[in-house]
Amino acid sequence: MHVAIAADHGGFELKQQLVAMLRQEGHQVIDFGTHAPERTDYPDYALLVGRAIQQGQAERGILICGSGVGMSIAANKLRGIRAAVCHDTYSARQGVEHDDMNVLALGGRVIGTALAIEVVRAFLSAQFLNRDQYLARLQKVQHMEQELKE
Numbered sequence: 001m002h003v004a005i006a007a008d009h010g011g012f013e014l015k016q017q018l019v020a021m022l023r024q025e026g027h028q029v030i031d032f033g034t035h036a037p038e039r040t041d042y043p044d045y046a047l048l049v050g051r052a053i054q055q056g057q058a059e060r061g062i063l064i065c066g067s068g069v070g071m072s073i074a075a076n077k078l079r080g081i082r083a084a085v086c087h088d089t090y091s092a093r094q095g096v097e098h099d100d101m102n103v104l105a106l107g108g109r110v111i112g113t114a115l116a117i118e119v120v121r122a123f124l125s126a127q128f129l130n131r132d133q134y135l136a137r138l139q140k141v142q143h144m145e146q147e148l149k150e
């Protein structure tokens, strides 16, 4: 799968681990940085990953900051991006299956590498379930995004 990934300084170390794991497992990874541990601003990275998905360069995105919260807030400002912080495999899988989540946010100061790897695997191996109730809810979310911005 084509996966876009990025982190700020709070997620830098975990991102390095995840990029290595993803490449080892055969994914095509676009690593938007950060490439050094110096302080950065998470919205800049959320924008890069979100744009990659919007433009079709990547099917899924992974964003890592200290908590995952800032990244998810920023990514969700972008049209068509459905991001959530998940630190367990159930949410990572169900977020895709029921909610068509396309960006996983992680907290590099919250979750350990071994669990993060399992969460990422759950996220990437899941597919949206094209059932009526999930489609109807997704369409309501899309309506909110397109028509109810005020």
Ligand code: RB5
Residues within 6 Å of the ligand: 008, 009, 010, 011, 042, 065, 066, 067, 068, 069, 070, 071
């Ligand atoms: C950086 O110190 C931290 O605020 C950031 O990585 C993130 O946790 C924000 O949500």
